[in-house]
Amino acid sequence: MVTILDGKKCSEKRLELLREEIEDSGLYPRLATVIVGNDPASQMYVRMKHRACEQVGIGSVGIELPSGATTESILDAVRRLNADSDINGILVQLPLPKGVDTERIIDAISPAKDVDGYHPENMGLLFSGKPRFSSCTPTGIMTLLAEYKIPVAGKRAVIAGRSIDVGRPMAALLLNADATVTICHSRTKDIAEELKRADILISAVGKAHFITPGMVKPGAVVIDVGINQLDGKLVGDVDFAAVSTVASAITPVPGGVGPMTIATLMENTYRAAKEQACGSAG
Ligand code: NAD
Numbered sequence: 001m002v003t004i005l006d007g008k009k010c011s012e013k014r015l016e017l018l019r020e021e022i023e024d025s026g027l028y029p030r031l032a033t034v035i036v037g038n039d040p041a042s043q044m045y046v047r048m049k050h051r052a053c054e055q056v057g058i059g060s061v062g063i064e065l066p067s068g069a070t071t072e073s074i075l076d077a078v079r080r081l082n083a084d085s086d087i088n089g090i091l092v093q094l095p096l097p098k099g100v101d102t103e104r105i106i107d108a109i110s111p112a113k114d115v116d117g118y119h120p121e122n123m124g125l126l127f128s129g130k131p132r133f134s135s136c137t138p139t140g141i142m143t144l145l146a147e148y149k150i151p152v153a154g155k156r157a158v159i160a161g162r163s164i165d166v167g168r169p170m171a172a173l174l175l176n177a178d179a180t181v182t183i184c185h186s187r188t189k190d191i192a193e194e195l196k197r198a199d200i201l202i203s204a205v206g207k208a209h210f211i212t213p214g215m216v217k218p219g220a221v222v223i224d225v226g227i228n229q230l231d232g233k234l235v236g237d238v239d240f241a242a243v244s245t246v247a248s249a250i251t252p253v254p255g256g257v258g259p260m261t262i263a264t265l266m267e268n269t270y271r272a273a274k275e276q277a278c279g280s281a282g
Pocket residue numbers: 137160161162163164165166167184185186187188191204205206207225226227228257258259261
């Protein structure tokens with residue numbers, strides 16, 4: 001029998017614990033989101049993040065810039081938020097419109113407020129085994145594995161996808177947890193062969209039904225990060241029904257990794273607020 005890794009339930013539990021912790025702390029953390037343009041998926045993700053803030057007692061500020069916003073104008077908004085002592089965490093919703101220099105924007109976010117963990121300083125800390133803010137999706141996946149007591153140390157983990165928001169930080173987190181890690185990507189030769197060796201398989205490719213049962217070792221744990229539209233329905237990268245017959249545990253889409261990403265963002269924002277409060281207290 002396959003175990004369904006219920007990210008929705010786990011995230012609700014984490015959010016409730018966090019709500020209590022924030023209430024007891026006497027702090028009022030604040031998250032600023034920056035969204036550029038009117039991509040419906042990005043707007044929906046930002047709305048969900050604001051809703052989660054409300055649920056746990058984090059204040060949120062939404063900066064909305066038009067789709068024609070220049071790199072300089074986005075940088076201006078980020079610099080203003082960096083300088084605003086009322087803001088503890090800054091999240092720039094990706095992807096940014098074509099023509100915007102995303103790397104410059106990420107590099108401009110104060111590392112102490114970079115609750116998404118994309119800044120090179122935070123990435124470097126993560127890869128050196130001393131994470132401060134590690135990016136929300138992979139961190140949420142590690143939390144979900146821990147919740148279900150899935151051992152990671154000594155296991156062979158194979159990741160499909162090498163993006164800075166998922167694949168790369170996922171590899172660092174798994175390595176920090178003593179897994180043996182392989183990262184596959186669009187130029188990997190015979191990806192099925194690589195994936196088939198995984199005890200823990202993580203797919204972050206963005207292609208519906210990319211992972212088929214023939215790519216999965218019997219008994220593997222399968223984590224589906226992908227969010228895709230197929231015939232008007234939201235699906236992951238994994239052919240869920242077919243792979244469920246082979247895997248020992250699997251995340252559904254929706255209700256798997258997505259809610260864990262949001263819970264982790266809330267946890268990172270609270271952590272930023274605590275660290276900034278300690279810093280300002282000397
Ligand atoms: P991305 O486009 O930045 O990266 C995709 C990766 O897939 C690349 O590294 C590429 O090399 C690899 N790839 C593409 N085609 C491949 C192939 N044929 N074989 C092997 N590798 C291939 O995307 P991303 O930001 O990492 O997101 C990936 C997916 O995860 C998307 O569907 C995205 O919507 C979703 N996502 C979900 C969450 C969540 O919270 N659930 C968070 C972030 C991203």
